[in-house]
């Protein structure tokens with residue numbers, strides 16, 4: 001199958017681990033050039049070293065910065081402009097479901113939740129508006145969450161911000177279609193990996209966490225980051241050339257509603 005990703009220039013935020021890192025690897029395997037991002041400079045450097053060792057020099061660049069910070073997103077754009085001069089695909093992957101405040105109704109919780117889960121995405125897309133490879137097809141993949149579809153016990157602000165991502169996907173896809181840019185969204189279920197949120201929950205309460213998965217996920221297991229990354233790659237590829245404005249659920253069957 002021809003993904004059409006060879007030689008494409010891709011930017012993925014929050015991609016030194018988990019879903020973003022798995023997606024970076026898959027894009028590179030398809031012959032794309034990828035900028036990965038994280039806040040810890042040492043881990044970022046190490047990830048770039050591993051990827052270059054496996055796939056060859058020049059397949060990846062690292063940008064150290066906080067995807068929730070306006071100034072860091074502006075610096076990322078400057079960096080990508082210097083290195084690539086244009087982009088073919090943006091993956092707005094930064095997000096966090098970790099509770100911040102004591103109460104789910106505290107405004108600090110909502111401000112932080114919206115900042116990392118929704119505003120970071122809006123800023124990224126806005127900042128990169130003039131970077132698209134003009135005259136060619138481009139696309140954007142956003143990351144939502146099952147928390148935006150069902151009441152699954154996530155922080156309120158996280159669920160609301162991730163629903164905002166789905167709304168943004170639909171509205172933006174209309175306007176960007178005029179420029180040949182597709183906009184889609186992936187809705188992951190529960191993804192387990194070393195260093196991720198679900199590993200923390202497994203460590204703090206293994207029995208309850210495992211019971212939650214057994215009782216709520218028809219496939220009765222966590223997702224691997226690669227299983228979510230595969231959906232990102234598909235939506236970003238030519239295989240999805242007629243798909244825009246879509247939210248693709250990858251949750252082992254957990255979403256309850258039919259719509």
Ligand SMILES: NC(=O)c1ccc[n+]([C@@H]2O[C@H](COP(=O)([O-])OP(=O)(O)OC[C@H]3O[C@@H](n4cnc5c(N)ncnc54)[C@H](OP(=O)(O)O)[C@@H]3O)[C@@H](O)[C@H]2O)c1
Nearest residue numbers: 014017018019038039040066067093094095143145190191
């Ligand atoms: N994991 C799940 O079960 C799950 C479920 C549904 C939706 N999602 C969504 O999927 C996306 C990816 O989640 P994930 O769990 O794979 O990743 P993650 O564990 O939250 O983050 C992956 C890596 O990205 C870096 N990172 C985190 N926040 C960052 C920031 N503000 N700026 C720059 N880099 C940052 C971290 O490295 P540094 O600490 O070095 O920055 C981290 O190691 C998120 O939008 C999340 O909400 C995840």
